[in-house]
Amino acid sequence: MVYFAYFHSITEYGIIFWAKSTNICHVCTLQQRIIRIISGVEDKNLCRNVFKELGILHVQCQYILSLVFVMDNQKNFQTNLFVYRLDTRNKNHLYLPIANL
Numbered sequence: 474m475v476y477f478a479y480f481h482s483i484t485e486y487g488i489i490f491w492a493k494s495t496n497i498c499h500v501c502t503l504q505q506r507i508i509r510i511i512s513g514v515e516d517k518n519l520c521r522n523v524f525k526e527l528g529i530l531h532v533q534c535q536y537i538l539s540l541v542f543v544m545d546n547q548k549n550f551q552t553n554l555f556v557y558r559l560d561t562r563n564k565n566h567l568y569l570p571i572a573n574l
Contacts, residue, residue: 476529480507484532489543490569492536501532543567 484500491497505520512523524531530538543550547567554564 476507476511476527480504481529485535485539488532488536489539492532492539497532504532 480503484504508514508520508523508527508529509516512520512527514520514523551568552564553559553561553566553568556568
């Protein structure tokens with residue numbers, strides 16, 4: 474329950490935008506470390522079966538699932554044409570909001 478309340482909620486937030494980052498390998502390593510701590514598995518053992526037992530997806534699988542959700546529900550997302558009202562070659566691409574820092 475702690476995993477889903479804390480780590481999963483953080484990784485799931487905005488995963489479509491940040492999952493192609495070079496830091497994804499660090500997130501995967503951290504996820505495996507957390508799973509090992511929760512289940513008490515030693516570092517040398519594979520934790521693939523532990524993921525299955527706990528019903529937890531790898532970060533890469535979460536990313537793929539999120540992409541499938543977006544593609545199935547494309548009509549609910551804005552396109553570049555809707556936002557910019559310009560007829561460009563990227564007009565049908567989904568609009569990616571930019572964070573103002």
